[in-house]
Amino acid sequence: MMDFSTPPYLLKNASVQRVMLQVVAALVPGIAAYVWIFGPVILVQLALATATALAAEAAMLKLRNKPLSLFLSDGSAIVTAWLIALTFPPLSPWWLIITGTLFAIVVAKHLYGGLGQNPFNPAMVAFAVCIVSFPALMSQWPAVGMQVSLADQIAVVFGQMPRLDAISGATPLDTLKTALKLDEGTVSVAALLADQTVYGFFAGRGWEWVTGGYLLGGLFLWWRGIVSWHAPLSFVAGLSLLATGLWLYNPAQFANPLFHLFSGGAMLGAWFIVTDPVSGCTTPKGKLIFGFSAGVLAYLIRVFGGYPDGVAFAVLLMNLCVPLIDLYTQPAIFGMKDKS
Amino acid sequence: MLQLFKFKGGVKPQTNKTQSVHEPIAVAPLPSRLFVPLHQSIGGTPRPLVQAGDHVLKGQLIGEADGWISAAVHAPTSGTVRAIAEHVAAHPSGLTSLSVEIEPDGKDEWIARTPIPHDAMEPEAVRERLREAGVVGLGGAVFPTHGKLTASKSVPMEELVINGAECEPFITCDDLLMRERAEEVIRGVGIFRDLLQPKRVLIGIEDNKPEAVAALQAAVTKLGETFEIIAVPTRYPAGGAKQLIRVLTGKEVPASKRSTELGVQCFNVATAYTAWRAVAHGEPVISRIVTLTGNVERPRNWEVLIGTPLSEFVKLGQPKADTNGYLMGGPMMGFEMPAMDAPLVKATNCIIASSPTLFPPKAPEMPCIRCGECAKVCPHELQPFEMYWFSRAKNFGKTQEYNIFDCIECGCCSFVCPSRIPLVQYFRFAKSEIWAREKEKNAADTAKARFEWKTERDEREKAEKAEKLAKAAAAQAAKKAAEAAAAAAAPAEGAPTPATAVAPAASDAAAPVDADAAKKATIAAALERARAQREAAAPKNTDNLTLLQKKDIAAVDALRQQAGIEPPPAIEAEQQEGPKS
Numbered sequence: 050m051m052d053f054s055t056p057p058y059l060l061k062n063a064s065v066q067r068v069m070l071q072v073v074a075a076l077v078p079g080i081a082a083y084v085w086i087f088g089p090v091i092l093v094q095l096a097l098a099t100a101t102a103l104a105a106e107a108a109m110l111k112l113r114n115k116p117l118s119l120f121l122s123d124g125s126a127i128v129t130a131w132l133i134a135l136t137f138p139p140l141s142p143w144w145l146i147i148t149g150t151l152f153a154i155v156v157a158k159h160l161y162g163g164l165g166q167n168p169f170n171p172a173m174v175a176f177a178v179c180i181v182s183f184p185a186l187m188s189q190w191p192a193v194g195m196q197v198s199l200a201d202q203i204a205v206v207f208g209q210m211p212r213l214d215a216i217s218g219a220t221p222l223d224t225l226k227t228a229l230k231l232d233e234g235t236v237s238v239a240a241l242l243a244d245q246t247v248y249g250f251f252a253g254r255g256w257e258w259v260t261g262g263y264l265l266g267g268l269f270l271w272w273r274g275i276v277s278w279h280a281p282l283s284f285v286a287g288l289s290l291l292a293t294g295l296w297l298y299n300p301a302q303f304a305n306p307l308f309h310l311f312s313g314g315a316m317l318g319a320w321f322i323v324t325d326p327v328s329g330c331t332t333p334k335g336k337l338i339f340g341f342s343a344g345v346l347a348y349l350i351r352v353f354g355g356y357p358d359g360v361a362f363a364v365l366l367m368n369l370c371v372p373l374i375d376l377y378t379q380p381a382i383f384g385m386k387d388k389s
Numbered sequence: 390m391l392q393l394f395k396f397k398g399g400v401k402p403q404t405n406k407t408q409s410v411h412e413p414i415a416v417a418p419l420p421s422r423l424f425v426p427l428h429q430s431i432g433g434t435p436r437p438l439v440q441a442g443d444h445v446l447k448g449q450l451i452g453e454a455d456g457w458i459s460a461a462v463h464a465p466t467s468g469t470v471r472a473i474a475e476h477v478a479a480h481p482s483g484l485t486s487l488s489v490e491i492e493p494d495g496k497d498e499w500i501a502r503t504p505i506p507h508d509a510m511e512p513e514a515v516r517e518r519l520r521e522a523g524v525v526g527l528g529g530a531v532f533p534t535h536g537k538l539t540a541s542k543s544v545p546m547e548e549l550v551i552n553g554a555e556c557e558p559f560i561t562c563d564d565l566l567m568r569e570r571a572e573e574v575i576r577g578v579g580i581f582r583d584l585l586q587p588k589r590v591l592i593g594i595e596d597n598k599p600e601a602v603a604a605l606q607a608a609v610t611k612l613g614e615t616f617e618i619i620a621v622p623t624r625y626p627a628g629g630a631k632q633l634i635r636v637l638t639g640k641e642v643p644a645s646k647r648s649t650e651l652g653v654q655c656f657n658v659a660t661a662y663t664a665w666r667a668v669a670h671g672e673p674v675i676s677r678i679v680t681l682t683g684n685v686e687r688p689r690n691w692e693v694l695i696g697t698p699l700s701e702f703v704k705l706g707q708p709k710a711d712t713n714g715y716l717m718g719g720p721m722m723g724f725e726m727p728a729m730d731a732p733l734v735k736a737t738n739c740i741i742a743s744s745p746t747l748f749p750p751k752a753p754e755m756p757c758i759r760c761g762e763c764a765k766v767c768p769h770e771l772q773p774f775e776m777y778w779f780s781r782a783k784n785f786g787k788t789q790e791y792n793i794f795d796c797i798e799c800g801c802c803s804f805v806c807p808s809r810i811p812l813v814q815y816f817r818f819a820k821s822e823i824w825a826r827e828k829e830k831n832a833a834d835t836a837k838a839r840f841e842w843k844t845e846r847d848e849r850e851k852a853e854k855a856e857k858l859a860k861a862a863a864a865q866a867a868k869k870a871a872e873a874a875a876a877a878a879a880p881a882e883g884a885p886t887p888a889t890a891v892a893p894a895a896s897d898a899a900a901p902v903d904a905d906a907a908k909k910a911t912i913a914a915a916l917e918r919a920r921a922q923r924e925a926a927a928p929k930n931t932d933n934l935t936l937l938q939k940k941d942i943a944a945v946d947a948l949r950q951q952a953g954i955e956p957p958p959a960i961e962a963e964q965q966e967g968p969k970s
Contacts, residue, residue: 055481055814057800058748059402059558059720063762063807065755119753165756165808277761326760331774382792383397383631383769384643 065164068275069124072321075270076131079262079317086255087139087191090202094134094146101150102130109159125164129153132172132321136314136361137179138190140205140212145186149175169368170328176361188357190220192246221253222312223357225304237301242308252311260316267320276324279336284319285310287344295352303352313351314360318343322360328368334378335371343367391591391619394639396632398768399624400801402558402721404597409561409680409688414569416692417705423465423491423696424476424732425451430525431532432458437489443470446500448673451489454520460533461523465675465694468493479699479717479734483727491696502671512538512584515668522667523674523735528552528563528628528657529718531736534664537656538584540649547652548638549587551578551661553594553601554621554628557719560739562678563658565690567594567601570662571608577661578616580668585654589617591637592658595627596620625721626799630655632768644795659738679733681706683716683741693733699740700729708742716741720748721800755808763802763812769795773802773812780819785826788819796820859911866907 083091106126110117133149153171161167180187189212197205204210219227228241242248249257270276292306309315314322323329323340330339343363350359428434435452439445445464452462468491475485507515516535524534540546553574555563567574582590594602599620606618621627621636631642634653642648648655659678666672675695682688685706693702699715716723717737726740733740741747763773771792779787793816802812 054725055811056723057721057804057813058716058723058743059804060751060809061400061402061805063805064752064809065758065807068758068760068807116753119755123755125758163756165758327758329759331759331761331764331772379772379791380770382643382771382795383635384641384646384795385792386641 065123065125069128071273071275072128072270073124073131075266075275076135076263076321078265079135079259080131082258082262083135083139086258088197088202089199090206091134091139093203093206094137094139094141095131097143097146098130098134098150099127101147102126102133102154105151105154106159109155109163113159113163115163120164123164126154126158129158129171129175132317133175135317136172136176138187140189140191140202141186142205142212143207145179145183149179152178165327167327168371170322170325170364173322173361173364173368177365180356180361188219188223190223220313220357221247221256222351226352226357229302238304239300242304251305251307257311260311263316263320267316267324270320270324276320277333277336279333280323280329280340281319283337283340284323284344284347285315285340287341288315288348289344291345291348309348309351313358315347318347318360318364322364323367328364328371330371330374330378332375332378332380334380335374338374338378339367339371342370391617391637393619393621394636396627396635396768397770398766398801399626399632400766400804401624402804404623405558405682406561406564406597409559409682409690410564412687412689414565414678414690414692417694417697417702419466419493419495419497420694420697420701421493422471422698423468423493423694424488424698424730425462425465425491425696426476426478426486426488426732426734427452427462428486429462429531429695429735430460430523431530432456432460432536434487435459435462437473437487439464439470439473439489441470441472444468444494445470445491446498448500448502448671448675450521450673454523454533457520458533458536459520460525460535461521461673462489463523463673463675464489464491465696466491466493467496467498477728477731479726479731479737481724481727488696488732504669504671507580507668508583515580515584519664519667522663522672524660524664524667525674525735526657527659527663527677527735527738528630529722529736529738530630534656534660537649537654538581540585540654541647541652544650544652546585546587546649546654547589548634548640548654549578549582549585549590550630550634550637550653550655551581551590551592551616551658552628552630552633552655553592553598553605553658554633555598556595556623556625556628557721557723557739558625559682559741560680560719561682562680562690562738564598564601565680566659566662566678567598568604571601571604572612573665574658574662575605575608575612575614575616576669577663577665578656579612579614580664581654581656581661582616587652587654590615592616592618593621593627593633593637594618595623597623625801626768626797629768629797629799631797644792674735677733677735677737679737680739681742682739684709684712684744684747685742693737695735696732698730698732699726702733703740703742706742709744711744711746712742713745714743716743721804722798751811752809754810757808757810760807762805762807766801766805768799768801769797771796773816776819777810777812777815780815783819783822785819785823788816789823793819793823855915858915859908862907862911 080091080095103121103126107117107121110120130150133153134146137146137149153175157169157171157174158167201210205212224247225238225241228236229238248254251257252260267281271278288309289306292303292309295303296305323343330336346363346366347359350356350362356362427437433455436455437451438453439451445451446467447464449464450461451464454461470489471492472490473487474490476488476490478484478486505518516538519535520533525531526534553563553567555561578590578592592605594605602618602620609616609618619637621633626632627636634648634655635641638653640651640653642651663674667674676692677695678690679693680690681703685708687706691705703715715726717726718724718739720741723739723741757774757777759774761774764771767773776788776791776793776796779791796816798813798816800813803810806812
């Protein structure tokens with residue numbers, strides 16, 4: 050039906066690959082901090098996820114009779130793989146990350162029609178599936194400054210060494226929640242956060258640098274025009290609003306908003322997940338609603354829910370609402386603005 | 390200083406305008422043949438006024454405007470009409486169009502040109518002159534100019550916007566026209582001003598043409614006009630009529646309205662120039678300025694006769710060896726000329742020689758990732774990716790809900806799309822499908838109306854015929870009765886007076902009774918005939934029905950009656966028969 054020699058003949062130098070590669074590049078500062086603080090084992094997970102994602106993508110493209118090189122090189126599978134690796138515990142066993150990645154690429158992406166068609170964010174689907182199926186493994190995070198060699202860490206990942214409780218525990222966010230629950234109001238947040246083995250300046254020790262790296266990458270994406278400010282800022286606003294309100298209400302029981310913004314998946318979620326164009330809202334107003342609601346839900350789930358963090362579930366729930374939000378937030382068009 | 394407004398969206402492609410502005414406008418030499426299409430503007434196709442073999446003079450009317458929205462066509466030079474035949478048109482489809490082929494005699498001999506004193510004339514006469522001179526919008530839309538020169542009756546005319554923005558890359562014909570013929574442009578604007586009587590006249594030019602701005606400013610000062618020359622920010626499509634109106638006046642003209650309903654009207658500078666030539670010099674539109682640029686050795690602007698074949702024109706620019714085609718218009722909205730013998734027309738503002746390096750082949754189309762870049766740059770603030778989904782799914786109703794007919798096909802969305810989706814093509818496809826369906830629907834509606842009218846007429850005629858027959862029968866009966874009465878009176882010859890007295894009385898008494906009976910008889914006969922006819926036409930499977938079937942039919946009939954539908958004739962006939970038998 051379509052002829053390619055049609056106007057416009059002049060095109061901007063843009064491609065899906067360029068978009069995806071910039072997203073990948075924007076993840077680098079966060080990954081660098083990750084490696085610096087928790088050791089290079091995360092690179093092994095990134096490699097595992099990437100290889101699995103590309104293999105699964107190739108197999109699915111073949112099954113669907115799509116051109117291999119065109120779609121394999123678009124970079125979308127790499128973005129998904131990296132987001133999965135960064136949301137999974139770095140010492141999780143090899144098969145866990147492969148399972149998650151396979152589910153993301155095969156089910157969440159290709160069974161829904163491949164690039165551009167998935168209603169749910171594939172990386173978040175992977176996270177949700179794995180945390181529901183393997184809650185214990187998905188909750189074991191390394192402590193800062195664990196004295197385990199890289200070789201031993203890799204051995205843990207590949208099951209050559211027993212998983213030691215000594216090298217892994219809950220995330221700072223999870224630790225705080227558990228402590229507050231167990232102590233039932235006798236311990237204040239301030240006292241807990243004073244524990245320097247777990248907490249740093251304003252969030253989890255070490256994690257504040259990693260999440261700061263994600264923020265830096267996010268700002269790069271915003272500067273490059275890859276993401277608009279709507280979804281990230283409204284996500285931050287939604288999360289902060291609840292966090293600030295409850296913190297002001299009872300600072301002994303609720304951590305401050307800064308802690309929440311730089312803990313868990315908040316920063317990664319704000320800049321790399323709620324900004325996903327495929328599964329997110331498209332209208333400016335819709336993006337605001339989407340981001341804000343996801344922020345509120347993320348807070349509710351991570352503070353009052355049973356899971357270590359709430360970003361993944363919050364985003365998936367909001368993915369469900371996207372068609373409806375988009376439908377009701379269509380902007381008025383040129384010349385028709387006084388009519389609405 | 391006038392406050393400028395912004396339109397949302399838009400893109401900034403490389404302008405590529407400097408190549409073709411170094412040399413002044415040159416007059417292109419006479420081509421060996423001219424193919425002047427009759428249909429060069431929006432509206433009715435002009436009727437050819439010449440025949441093969443006729444000798445024509447330069448400026449002679451060869452196609453007469455057909456209807457009010459139509460513009461005349463003239464011979465661009467003197468010579469001989471060789472044919473009036475279909476010739477490939479300057480249109481991407483490669484379809485042909487009825488064209489007048491003229492072989493120039495080389496004398497370039499004008500008809501008698503009569504200027505008209507436009508300021509002393511009725512506005513209607515000036516509009517008529519523009520129509521006769523074939524003045525149309527030269528910005529690309531080629532809408533007959535006279536059709537836009539009537540102000541709305543209910544809304545006062547506030548602004549007259551003159552479009553010298555020329556936002557498409559590569560094109561410089563308006564730039565050079567404004568630089569070199571500023572005074573005539575301004576005088577042309579004066580004609581439009583006189584006809585529309587706006588409060589203000591605003592001439593918008595993109596700020597990458599400072600020479601044109603200066604030239605027009607000087608001309609305005611010299612002629613003592615109060616027109617405002619305004620440099621507008623360079624951003625495609627600032628030269629779109631609606632965008633320029635927005636930038637200069639803040640008004641947004643929706644697709645559903647005419648701009649005059651908002652008290653504003655817009656013309657291109659070249660249109661103003663041709664209007665002045667038509668009125669003050671009696672010269673119809675037989676040539677225009679065309680930029681020849683792109684992959685050529687000598688890019689520049691030429692004044693070219695309408696109908697010049699592309700092949701002869703492009704030679705003037707010396708195309709480079711790797712030229713692989715020619716675009717008409719700019720690279721954003723233009724199209725590839727279908728053939729080298731396609732003629733240049735009134736809509737041709739630019740010819741760009743293309744090459745694989747200038748316009749590289751496009752990367753393969755990828756799926757839409759909903760990044761929304763297209764929505765960000767859409768100057769009409771549409772959601773192109775949504776329209777794309779629905780165009781692709783052929784869900785045309787939905788495309789209209791997303792306002793596909795507000796799309797001006799400027800190409801900004803395709804320009805930025807990272808998935809390289811030819812969005813504009815999808816929208817054109819959807820629009821043409823919608824038009825086709827609309828047409829089909831109209832045709833069906835017309836056919837239905839025609840059928841209903843015919844049925845009604847048939848029934849009326851039948852009724853009239855029956856009435857006539859009844860009348861004839863009644864007359865016959867009356868006659869018979871009279872005869873019978875006369876026969877009865879005949880034996881009583883001895884009493885002629887009473888007989889003559891009785892006969893009329895008898896006929897008077899008998900006739901009404903007999904006429905009534907006759908009428909009844911004819912009606913019964915007609916009914917009987919109708920019944921027989923119906924029976925003949927009735928399907929035989931309604932005979933010998935089982936009880937169950939009859940029950941079913943009765944049920945259906947009950948439903949029909951509820952719905953207000955008459956039972957079908959066969960059953961009706963049976964029911965009528967019922968009581969008789």
